[in-house]
Amino acid sequence: MSVTAAKGFTAAGIAAGIKENGNPDLALVVNTGPRRAAAGVFTSNRVKAAPVLWSEQVLKTGEVTAVVLNSGGANACTGPKGFQDTHATAEKAAEVLRIGAGEVAVASTGLIGVLLPMDKLLPGVEKAVGELSQHGGEKAAIAIKTTDTVHKTSVVTKDGWTVGGMAKGAGMLAPGLATMLVVLTTDADVSSADLDKALRGATRVTFDRVDSDGCMSTNDTVLLLASGAAGVTPAYEEFAEAVREVCDDLARQLIGDAEGASKDIRIEVVNAASEDDAVEVGRSIARNNLLKCAIHGEDPNWGRVLSAIGTTKAAFDPDRLNVAINGIWVCKNGSVGEDRDLVDMRYREVTITADLSAGSEKAVIWANDLTADYVHENSAYSS
Amino acid sequence: MSVTAAKGFTAAGIAAGIKENGNPDLALVVNTGPRRAAAGVFTSNRVKAAPVLWSEQVLKTGEVTAVVLNSGGANACTGPKGFQDTHATAEKAAEVLRIGAGEVAVASTGLIGVLLPMDKLLPGVEKAVGELSQHGGEKAAIAIKTTDTVHKTSVVTKDGWTVGGMAKGAGMLAPGLATMLVVLTTDADVSSADLDKALRGATRVTFDRVDSDGCMSTNDTVLLLASGAAGVTPAYEEFAEAVREVCDDLARQLIGDAEGASKDIRIEVVNAASEDDAVEVGRSIARNNLLKCAIHGEDPNWGRVLSAIGTTKAAFDPDRLNVAINGIWVCKNGSVGEDRDLVDMRYREVTITADLSAGSEKAVIWANDLTADYVHENSAYSS
Incomplete structure (x- = not known):
């Protein structure tokens, strides 16, 4: 169920050709509303990938309508061209979805120091929009895998509202955050300020306490989007607890699938x-x-x-x-x-x-x- | 040549039976004077082995006459009994050498959390005293090996005086200091204050900058003993430079022999x-x-x-x-x-x-x- 377990979200996962082996490598998550509140937590590595620099700016508005995620390339240490590529990715999604580029967060994962094949990525964004579905959560979770052997999803359902999410991450897992991309969604009607508080509180005791190999990524991104489609605003503590539960479950799944680990x-x-x-x-x-x-x-x-x-x-x-x-x-x-x-x-x-x-x-x-x-x-x- | 390259020192290395495989495991270095100035630098790990706690006290006097070193057991995390064993080792050496136990430094290396076989170690000290020789430096360097594949020695000779030394260390090599035992000797006539300054200055830019595996030991010990037997007091800077040269050479040898390393x-x-x-x-x-x-x-x-x-x-x-x-x-x-x-x-x-x-x-x-x-x-x- 992943990111589409909560009402008010569609998602897609496709093979855009970024990965040479033809595996799925592009995911799209869209908040169909009525609300578009969002919060994000990013790597504390001072060398930040272009999509992290971009998404940090987008999140300052407290609203996100769509998230484009790609595996097959981190777009980190790629200079001004890399940032232009992230910008072009957001523009492309915005154009097809008929929204503003400033409503589109971008996340990337893969090898550092290599430019993304934009001739494949941009048509991929268009293709992904065509495949958006209320049942697309699993496919999106599969498309963000790198060396992950399994895709990771989690859902907690409460009284009339839901928090769900997907995660990827298998190496470079260390505090601040692990090398992970995570998108959480909820249909609860929660302000961006409360989303931010709940997300920071949850990551501090979950993803930030996962330390697979002591290495901190340039691309870590954890996003929480709220559609308000359930028409319910839960008590803050109850909501924060549900977010923490989902983060805890996903964090445990990351450790369970860490590169080469036997324990x-x-x-x-x-x-x-x-x-x-x-x-x-x-x-x-x-x-x-x-x-x-x-x-x-x-x-x-x-x-x-x-x-x-x-x-x-x-x-x-x-x-x-x-x-x-x-x-x-x-x-x-x-x-x-x-x-x-x-x-x-x-x-x-x-x-x-x-x-x-x-x-x-x-x-x-x-x-x-x-x-x-x-x-x-x-x-x-x-x- | 090792610790006996400088005049005024004898050394021995024997198999006391601490190691089950019968390899050499006990070394003794004795300063025969006329001076007995000494300085020491120890691990900054807060969990310190019994011999480190003992030798730190001995070094406060600024004088050391003998050093007993054993491989085959770290005598770390061994409680009050472990400290008694270190004390008994110093007492035994003092008794046979007819000096005070407070003049005997002790260093140990090997597995943490296991008591030393004192029924083998104490007779070993007596045997080592019987084998002390002006040519015993190589044997002493061999007896302190653990997983080292080669023994490490270095000598710098200047105008009428010498600094030499031996080192062991192959894993747990990280700043503050590496998991190493090092004994340096000189026949220059240098005060304990200058020995201390020269040793700290040298370790800061040599052993403290070796980082094989990020792990810090409970037993690191670097000692510098001066016999004054050359009857020369070199200019401080020249002396400090010679100490740095020997430390640099030994540090490089430690990295070159680190456990399992290929680069x-x-x-x-x-x-x-x-x-x-x-x-x-x-x-x-x-x-x-x-x-x-x-x-x-x-x-x-x-x-x-x-x-x-x-x-x-x-x-x-x-x-x-x-x-x-x-x-x-x-x-x-x-x-x-x-x-x-x-x-x-x-x-x-x-x-x-x-x-x-x-x-x-x-x-x-x-x-x-x-x-x-x-x-x-x-x-x-x-x-």
């Missing part, structure tokens, strides 16, 4: 002095290559967890640190704890619990292991 | 607004797993360099960034530059030049590629 690692940091401390410690553990290798080898190497905690500025006493792996407290009071042979790591999901004994705050960060397959996927060809 | 990556950041900016950008590039994979695949993927630069707080304008790989400026003004097919990456050493166009400062960071062999070495067994 999904849930890192729970508990009893921290502050939430910031918990997040900092979680990210440090998530990014430790030696630990990621050990988890791949199903080795409960808690020394590498302590070594990672030790590089942070978080409040803790080394002699009061406790670490559990899949529930076995292998490290107690900074030293040897329960027998590490008790740890069962055969399953894909592995939970590392780091107890800082310094307060009562906590956070969860999701990461992946480091595998020879990851090296292969990212060394055998440009991506 | 040594020299990252030059130029035209930065400050040296700190240059170092921050260099480290960010050095730690980007996607780039490290690309270099392994001999793929001049400059987009991943820009993506890494973009995550820093350094001063730069994205549209004025230039990147060369092995001398070919593949990225100019933040966009596509010279033909990437011109880049020849067949050799082990790869140079990435990042030009920030923001000033005149610069720094060099050394890193390694990310390979399936690295994953194998760090997942197939505990280390």
